[in-house]
Structures are given as C-alpha cells and as structure tokens.
Amino acid sequence: MTLGRQSKKLSLFNTLEILKKYTDENHRLTQAELLDLLKQDYDMEIDRRTIKSNLMDLIELGYEIESQETTRMIRNEKTGEVEESTIMSSFYLVRDFSKPELRLLIDSLLFSKHLPYSQCKELVTKLESLSNKYFRSNMSYISTMPEDKTNNKQIFYNIDVLDEAISKGRKVSFKYLEYGTDKEQHVKLNQEGDERVYVVSPYQMVAKEGKYYLICNYDAYDDISNYRVDRIAKIQILDAKAKPFENLKWSKGQRLNLAEYMKNHVYMYASDDSTVCFRIIKSMISDVIDMFGKDVQFYDETEDSVCVRVNVNESAMIQFAQSYAPDVEILEPLSLREEVKKKLREGYRVYE
Secondary structure, three states, X not given: OOOOHHHHHHHHHHHHHHHHHHOEOOEOEOXXXXXXXXXXXXXXXXXXXXXXXXXXXXXXXXXXXXXXXXXXEEEOOOOOOEEEEEEEEEEEEOOOOOHHHHHHHHHHHHOOOOOOHHHHXXXXXXXXXXXXXXXXXXXXXXXXXXXXXXXXXXXXXXXXXXXXXXXXXXXXXXXXEEEOOOOOEEEOEOOOOOEOOEEEEEEEEEEEOOEEEEEEEEOOOOOOEEEEHHHEEEEXXXXXXXXXXXXXXXXXXXXXXXXXXXXXXXXXXXXXXXXXXXXXXXXXXHHHHHHHOOOOEEEOOOOOEEEEEEEEEHHHHHHHHHHHOOOEEEEEOHHHHHHHHHHHHHHHHHHO
C-alpha cells in the first residue's frame, strides 16, 4: 500500500501512540500485533514495510524503542544465495519514568496536604499518562485519596506569582487564611477587626511534611517567617524591591542556604537558632538522625543513653523535646531547658 504524505504522518503518530499505550519492558508487540492494533484502534490498514519504516523513523527522531533481534539465514531472491538477515521483533517504548519512579511521584501527591483534592487527582491522572494502560489498571487505590485536603483552589496561581516575584526580586502582599470553628477558612483579621494585609520579601518555596511553605521576611521585622502557600489568598506582586536575605539579622551576611535552613527548621517554626545539647535514650538515635541529619554530634555515650549536640531552631527543639519527653532531656542552653520545664509543668497542671 502506498500512503500519501499526510497518511504517512498519521500512521507514524498512531504507531507511536500504540507503543505508548500498550508497551513496556514486560509488554512487547510484534509488527503483526502493531498492524492489528492500528486497524483496531484507528481503523488504519498499512503493510509490514510501512510499520517497519515507522519504527525506524521514530528511532531516528530520538524515541528509545527496544526490540529483540533474531538472526536468520534466508535466500536472496535476486542472486539465489543464502544470506544472513537480522529480523527485529518484540518492540517496546522505553519510558522517561520507570514504574517505581511514577509510583513515588504519585504517592508524594497522594500524601501531600497542600493540594486541593481535585487538582491532586488531575495531576495524578497526568502522571499516569506517562506510562501505559497496564500501569493505570494497578492504581485503583487512587480513589482512597482523602477528601479533606486544603480548600484553597488558587495554590497553583500562588506558586506562579511567588515564582515570578522571587525571580524578579520583588515584594508581595497577600491575605492569610485560617480555619474557624465552622471548619471553613477565613481571612485573618488584625486587632481592629479588619482583614490583615501581609507584605513580605519572598525567598524560597519548600515542601515539608506534606505542606508547602513560603520562606520570607515579614516587612515590619528583620527576621524570617514561614507561611503556608495553600493559605495565601489575594496575592499581588508589588513594585517595591525585596529585602535582600543577607541583610537579615539571622543571615550573618550570607545568602539563604536552603539545605541548612531546612535541617535547622524541622517544624518550620520561625525563631532563633542555637547550639543545643540534649540526652536521648539510644533507641532514638535513628529518629534523631532522621530529624536533624547526620551533622549531629554524639558524645558521653552510656549503655542506655547518649548526648547529642546540634545547631537547631529553638522553637523546633522545644517541640521535639516536649513530644518525646521523657526520652529527650535538654541539657544546654539552660534557658531552653527552663522553657521546656515550664511548658511541661503547664501541661501537667492541665491534667491534674
């Protein structure tokens, strides 16, 4: 069959779509099966020469198509001599993402708390389309996604605006949402009862414990604040230039080191950092490394306990010590130790 130029392009496109839909390393197609699927899915009939040409063209265009090569001895119709010939069969399209990689990305979305349910499901569907029909048939657990994700539908708009503001070095203004007893989000109010407007210099956006945060400087102060991106509303880019991060009191004249910042701010609290020493039971060593990283220093090890030294955000350390008391005991600084003692006493009084 001789195809016209447009029909040739269409058969090439349809061949690619079939490879995307039906193949992977465990599901391969012969040329005969490709021909059958072209007829079944697209009502298109072509011959073996055309399907082979399509496959070679796709490989030449940069698509990674694997096949099984078989060597056969066949007789040359012109010369009558028996010659060696390589036959290609069992074709499949190599994916940009493996199945485990896609599942990891999808699970990250499923367990995130900063994306609205409908948008999360839409993104999962797009990720599924990067594989084939066999992958999608194994993802039925998507229907178990929690319905109580964030209600802020404009999170992607917020991300887009913040990305532009950060790249241009500009301040932004926004209003901030918080839940009321009616279980609905409302704009946070100031002391006068008016909707509070936040003006900040944005520096970076990060995901932490299933939530998406903006690291920034609140204009009225000279320190760092963290705001949930999904709770930001009515955001606007301002003409004013952002305050350089290295001018903030905590920066020590340095630019934002995101890895260091995230290590110190395990709960995304905004407060001073300190070198903290604390004692833990030895069964918590893995938890401490998971929480604070491998830069922690261990010392004064006994049979049952060990001391830890780490540079960490003070508010985060207080929360950590409270959460794991009595298995965690802060030793230094004394001011932090006293603060934890105070909070634990207050908690005990509540239950007396």
